[in-house]
Amino acid sequence: MRTRASGRTVGGLRTLSLQAPAVSLLLMWMLVPLVMTLWFSFQRYNLMMPSVSGFAGVDNYYYLLTDPSLWTAMGNTLLLVGWVLVATVVGGTLLAVLLQQEFFGRGVARLFVIAPFFIMPTVSALVWKNMMMHPVNGILAWVAGLFGLPAIDWFASLPLTSIVIIVTWQWLPFAVLILLTAIQSLDDDQVEAARMDGAGPVAIFFYITLPHLKRAISVVVMIEMIFLLTIFAEIFVTTSGGPGLASTNLAYLIYIRALLDFDVGGASAGGVIAIILANIVAFFLVRTVAKNLEN
Amino acid sequence: MSTLTLKNIVKEFTSGSGASASTTQVIKGVDLEVKDQEFVVFVGPSGCGKSTLMRMIAGLENATSGDILIDGKRMNDIGPAERGLAMVFQSYALYPHMTVGENMGFSLKLAGVSKEERAEKVNAAAEVLQLGPLLDRKPKALSGGQRQRVAIGRAIVRNPSIFLFDEPLSNLDAALRVQMRIELARLHAELKATMIYVTHDQVEAMTMADKIVVLQGGVVEQVGSPMELYHHPRNRFVAGFIGSPKMNFLDITVTGVAGEGVTVRLPDGSERLIPVVSQTEDGASVIVGDSLTLGVRPEHLMLDAQGPFSGQVQVIERLGGVTSLYLATPDGSGDAPIGGLKSDEQSDSGWILMADGDVNSRVGDSIRYGFDTERAHLFTREGLALQNLNRHPLTSLTRQDNSLSSASAAQEARA
Numbered sequence: 001m002r003t004r005a006s007g008r009t010v011g012g013l014r015t016l017s018l019q020a021p022a023v024s025l026l027l028m029w030m031l032v033p034l035v036m037t038l039w040f041s042f043q044r045y046n047l048m049m050p051s052v053s054g055f056a057g058v059d060n061y062y063y064l065l066t067d068p069s070l071w072t073a074m075g076n077t078l079l080l081v082g083w084v085l086v087a088t089v090v091g092g093t094l095l096a097v098l099l100q101q102e103f104f105g106r107g108v109a110r111l112f113v114i115a116p117f118f119i120m121p122t123v124s125a126l127v128w129k130n131m132m133m134h135p136v137n138g139i140l141a142w143v144a145g146l147f148g149l150p151a152i153d154w155f156a157s158l159p160l161t162s163i164v165i166i167v168t169w170q171w172l173p174f175a176v177l178i179l180l181t182a183i184q185s186l187d188d189d190q191v192e193a194a195r196m197d198g199a200g201p202v203a204i205f206f207y208i209t210l211p212h213l214k215r216a217i218s219v220v221v222m223i224e225m226i227f228l229l230t231i232f233a234e235i236f237v238t239t240s241g242g243p244g245l246a247s248t249n250l251a252y253l254i255y256i257r258a259l260l261d262f263d264v265g266g267a268s269a270g271g272v273i274a275i276i277l278a279n280i281v282a283f284f285l286v287r288t289v290a291k292n293l294e295n
Numbered sequence: 296m297s298t299l300t301l302k303n304i305v306k307e308f309t310s311g312s313g314a315s316a317s318t319t320q321v322i323k324g325v326d327l328e329v330k331d332q333e334f335v336v337f338v339g340p341s342g343c344g345k346s347t348l349m350r351m352i353a354g355l356e357n358a359t360s361g362d363i364l365i366d367g368k369r370m371n372d373i374g375p376a377e378r379g380l381a382m383v384f385q386s387y388a389l390y391p392h393m394t395v396g397e398n399m400g401f402s403l404k405l406a407g408v409s410k411e412e413r414a415e416k417v418n419a420a421a422e423v424l425q426l427g428p429l430l431d432r433k434p435k436a437l438s439g440g441q442r443q444r445v446a447i448g449r450a451i452v453r454n455p456s457i458f459l460f461d462e463p464l465s466n467l468d469a470a471l472r473v474q475m476r477i478e479l480a481r482l483h484a485e486l487k488a489t490m491i492y493v494t495h496d497q498v499e500a501m502t503m504a505d506k507i508v509v510l511q512g513g514v515v516e517q518v519g520s521p522m523e524l525y526h527h528p529r530n531r532f533v534a535g536f537i538g539s540p541k542m543n544f545l546d547i548t549v550t551g552v553a554g555e556g557v558t559v560r561l562p563d564g565s566e567r568l569i570p571v572v573s574q575t576e577d578g579a580s581v582i583v584g585d586s587l588t589l590g591v592r593p594e595h596l597m598l599d600a601q602g603p604f605s606g607q608v609q610v611i612e613r614l615g616g617v618t619s620l621y622l623a624t625p626d627g628s629g630d631a632p633i634g635g636l637k638s639d640e641q642s643d644s645g646w647i648l649m650a651d652g653d654v655n656s657r658v659g660d661s662i663r664y665g666f667d668t669e670r671a672h673l674f675t676r677e678g679l680a681l682q683n684l685n686r687h688p689l690t691s692l693t694r695q696d697n698s699l700s701s702a703s704a705a706q707e708a709r710a
Contacts, residue, residue: 189388192355197402197453198376207401211392 040268047262092175117173125237182216297456304361339510381450526687590672602665
């Protein structure tokens with residue numbers, strides 16, 4: 001085996017043959033769905049009209065891109081991802097700092113904060129829909145009643161906000177978990193040195209804790225972003241993307257196209273657009289995160 | 296002027312809660328006086344409470360009872376930043392995301408000092424420590440010695456009344472440690488500041504201190520100049536702790552008490568007069584027939600064919616200039632680790648003798664040796680020392696008397 005100056009091994013026939021099973025498995029895993037999606041996106045393929053088939057050119061893309069519902073869905077996707085990220089990172093950091101303090105029952109409190117992460121999305125969405133945000137039976141309506149305020153019909157009047165709240169509730173534990181472990185690795189001496197330097201709790205948070213958490217926060221942002229781009233169950237269970245398209249994100253739009261409109265070709269084109277969007281986001285994100293992790 | 300006074304400081308830690316709570320006293324009433332510009336070293340075995348004591352002075356821990364006075368003002372309820380102290384941590388505790396300059400200027404930034412003034416002070420401190428070219432680097436890009444200097448620089452910038460050092464050199468390699476030791480001594484002379492230094496390394500304590508505080512189990516065993524501790528230890532613990540290799544101890548019997556000293560019988564039946572007083576500091580008198588402990592430092596033992604002791608050489612450590620002989624004694628006395636040729640009936644500890652570097656003894660040799668009675672120590676069963684009749688002439692020497700600047704000043708004064 002020859003070795004380059006960079007220390008990287010140059011694959012000969014032997015090493016290639018050893019790598020082949022893993023590489024081909026991964027290729028199949030990734031390439032087959034991708035190629036199939038690409039293929040369908042250029043086909044006339046509607047389950048309601050089996051007789052109409054064949055190459056469609058860029059028609060699927062044309063109809064999709066000129067359809068205002070795509071842009072609504074894209075906007076909703078970005079809003080959903082953005083607000084959930086902001087809420088989980090800010091809330092997660094503050095909760096992590098809080099749960100790091102010594103207080104009676106800290107262990108139980110930590111368990112309770114982390115618990116929502118173990119609940120499957122469908123169930124949590126049902127709980128929020130029927131027990132929390134329901135305008136008649138919901139706890140939030142009851143609380144509003146205590147103050148003499150009218151109940152809010154969450155999913156009708158604030159559909160996207162409601163979904164942001166549900167998803168934040170689910171993902172906050174993840175952020176807390178990662179950030180809490182990161183906070184625990186903060187050197188006590190550093191905090192004490194800062195105290196000797198005259199830093200109060202607020203200054204310690206901004207000058208010592210937050211810079212220490214920078215890496216962990218970028219990890220949280222990266223991982224959450226991957227999952228939040230594809231939020232589906234919460235929308236399906238609560239608003240079904242409505243009213244109108246008010247809470248339809250890209251994943252839900254593709255679902256509507258493929259399984260409600262039976263337009264496999266158009267849905268595949270939407271899938272390709274989603275892939276491109278995810279890659280654009282990933283390109284900027286991964287670069288900043290990688291830069292962050294290097295330092 | 297910056298002085299520190301500790302009055303009957305007690306620190307208790309409570310573990311558990313409610314009825315099962317148990318209290319551990321880690322500092323059991325410490326009194327201490329630190330003068331202006333003094334370099335005081337807290338030394339003791341690990342767990343003796345020296346770091347806790349320093350953290351209480353710094354304000355990072357609260358004293359359970361007692362008073363901490365800085366410049367005569369009670370500081371117990373004042374936060375660490377307002378006490379006007381600066382601390383250098385063992386781990387350096389530099390802020391990793393700030394540059395060297397930002398690290399050093401952090402306290403000024405928090406105090407709201409303007410950018411220009413901050414830069415000026417940081418540059419001045421960097422000048423003293425030769426950190427100028429490193430100011431824009433992150434701590435990660437520095438070597439251990441440089442990080443150490445940054446940590447000291449961070450302390451200097453604050454212009455504190457008292458510097459606190461918590462084992463600052465223990466993460467450095469041996470050569471760097473010697474260098475930083477000298478640098479710290481130079482800084483002390485240059486800054487004319489009061490410094491308190493915690494270490495478990497007695498070489499650091501002996502070389503740097505004006506005053507050493509020996510702690511054990513939360514109690515101050517002795518306070519004094521390095522030479523005082525070496526020549527006139529108050530008790531057996533201090534005698535064993537100060538000096539390397541450790542002092543040898545032997546149980547002996549008193550056969551005579553007189554004005555010029557105490558006569559003791561050695562294991563070989565011979566008698567020696569040790570010039571010490573016959574009373575301990577708590578007033579107990581020694582009488583004929585008492586059993587005492589004889590303490591002799593390895594460097595005060597000498598090879599002597601007519602000497603009262605005999606032993607078999609188990610280990611030899613040759614350092615060139617001096618040679619340490621680890622000796623198994625016939626009666627198994629002594630507590631230096633000798634390992635080596637020991638067989639089952641032999642004790643695994645013995646005496647250490649420091650001989651000339653050219654001594655040609657070999658492992659397994661049986662040798663006879665004697666000791667310098669003038670420099671021998673006697674301890675009672677309780678461990679208290681019988682003080683030598685003759686004060687050693689160097690006991691009042693402080694470290695400043697050893698440095699060049701004061702020597703030249705003294706010469707000028709004479710001229």
